[in-house]
Amino acid sequence: MNVAAIAAAAAANSAATVQAQASLLVLRKAMDVQQSNAAQLLQALPQPAVAPAPGATVGGSIDIFV
Secondary structure (H helix, E strand, C coil), X not given: CCHHHHHHHHHHHHHHHHHXXXXXXXXXXXXXXXXXXXXXXXXXXXXXXXXXXXXXXXXXXXXXXX
């Protein structure tokens, strides 16, 4: 193997490593943005109404007449 081929392989490997690191950083940033958006959507949801006590409302019992 000649020196030029070794140098070219090392340069290609280095470029691939830098590209992989950049891709990972972009992915992490996208995931952070998605997490932030999801948190904002969850905060925008209205609070659920409090359910009344089971025996405190009409319809707590059923009368059956035959």
